[in-house]
Amino acid sequence: MIVTSAVRHTAAGAAAILLVLPGPAASAASLSSASSVDEPTPPARYVVDPGRLDRSGTQVQPLRGAAEPPSVSALSWVVADATTGEVLAARNAHKPLPPASTLKALFALTALPHQDAGDRHTVSDEELTGIGEGSSLVGVKEGYTYKVSDLWNGVFLSSGNDAVHVLAAMNGGWESMTRQMQEKARSLGARDTHVVSPDGYDAPGQVSSAYDLAVFGRAGLQDPQFTRYCSTRYADFPAGSWSYGIVNTNRLLTGANGVERYPGLLGIKNGYTSNAGNTLISAARRGPRTLVVSVMNPQWGGGLAVYEEARELLDWGFEAAGRVQPVGSLKPLEDLQKKSRKAAQAGPKAPAARPVAVHAAAEAPAGSSKRDVSRGATPSGTTAGLPLALVGAALGAALSLWLWRRFGARGN
Structure with missing residues (x-):
């Protein structure tokens, strides 16, 4: 087997590696023939540049024939495959x-x-203290008895901070809940999030990111309870001897206020504060594919713009699936490191029927175009015969170096 590779350094300081693994009888001509189809698809095995999503601006790697993402006004956004995390x-x-x-x-x-x-x-009186002024409420009352499912409907449908306070009290209290959420975020690989107020109410130092929100959305879809609550449009909320109806405030889910419902929407969560503007995590299923989209703080278009911008990004994502190279992953870096090590170990056993690219280059190496790289052409400056084990080791070291530089000094 001949292994050709290219190793370069990204702006984030991590090495980016491109591997092309032809079969025993492969040649330059056969590689060219294998990659000359009109509409290429992403390689079967790859590891993306781990520092790419740290860059400002729009990050996308379209293959031939793919449309560019829509131009939306949100300060940040992410479109990801909910199944693979790409x-x-x-x-x-x-x-x-x-x-x-x-x-x-x-x-x-x-x-x-x-x-x-x-x-x-x-519910006790103490559980309803400390709710921020102007908070959205579902109507939880002291002395009333509620099922846990009622409280969660209040959280997901009405965004009720009163329901959050009661559930937090049931799970160790407000400060304990804050610490638990911080630990959960870190365990999911969401390192931009700093939790101060578990209900999302504006608080000094409380931040997250479009990346982290997409991570939370993807993780939620793996929990049937979470998915059931976040996709519920209407529910009855108890009020002693009677009940009243509550409606999910996610307009893409309900079609309220002139916003057209999005086909296949699974919901998740919307938000608004004067400091945050409008924010939204959405997920939708079309055929075998499920996408998760996060949108933070659109700058124009009014309070409903967050829904229309999420709609545009979902539409693009379903059209672009199979026509773009991933620019990152929602999976924790530890998982990516394990995957890279497994890929290196399994490399010699891979089928030799066609070229397989392990793609980590955010841009084409010097002397070749992006199209050349995405179509499997060998970059200039490569070294033939580099052992696959060394390449795998280089990739693992690069990921470890990037992880240390980005997160090592930050802590929790």
Whole structure:
């Protein structure tokens, strides 16, 4: 087997590696023939440049025939495949911004597993203290008994900070919940998030990012309870001997206020504060594919712009699937490092029927175009015969170096 490779350094300081693994009888001519189709698809195996999503501006790697992402006004956004975690495109993915009530997605990921939906709880006065002025409320009352499922409907549909306060009290209290959420975020690889107020209410130093919100959305879709709550349009909320209806405030889900419902929408969570502007995590399914999109603080178009910009990004994502190289991953870096090590170990056993590219280059190496790289052409300056084990080791070292430089000094 002949292994050709190129190693370069990105702006983030991590090495980017491109591997082309032809079969025993492969030649330059056969490689050219294999990659000359009109509409190429992403390689079967790759590792993207781990520093790409740290860059400002829009990050996308379209293949031939792919449309560019829509031009939207949000300060940051991410479009990702919810199944694989691949980030199809992003803008200012790690920019720290106030998350508003989209932080309730992290709250749910943290607290949902701790009680059964049918458990009942009688609310005390202490559990309703400290709710921020102007908070959205579902109407939880002292002395009333609620099922846990009622409280979660209040969180997801009405974005009720009163329901969040009660559930937080049931899970160790406000300060404990803050610490638990911070730990949960780190365990998911969401390192831009700093939790101060678990309900998402504006607080000094509380930030997240479009990347982290997409991570929370993807993780939530793997929990049937989370998915059921976030996709519920209407519910009855108890008020003693009677109940009243509550409606999900996510307009893409309900079609309210002149916003057209998005086909296949699974919901997730919207938010708004005067400091954060409008924020939204959305997910939708079309055929076998599910996408998650996060949008933070559109700069024009009014309060409903966040829904229309999410719609545009979802539409683009479904059209672009299979026509773009991923620019990142929602999976924790530890998972990516394990994947790279497994890829290096399994490399010699891979089928030799066609070229396989392990792509980490954010831009084409000197002397070749982006199109050449995406279509499997061998970059200039490569060294033939480099052992696959050395390449795998270089990739693992690069990822470790980037992880240390970006996160090592930051801590929690």
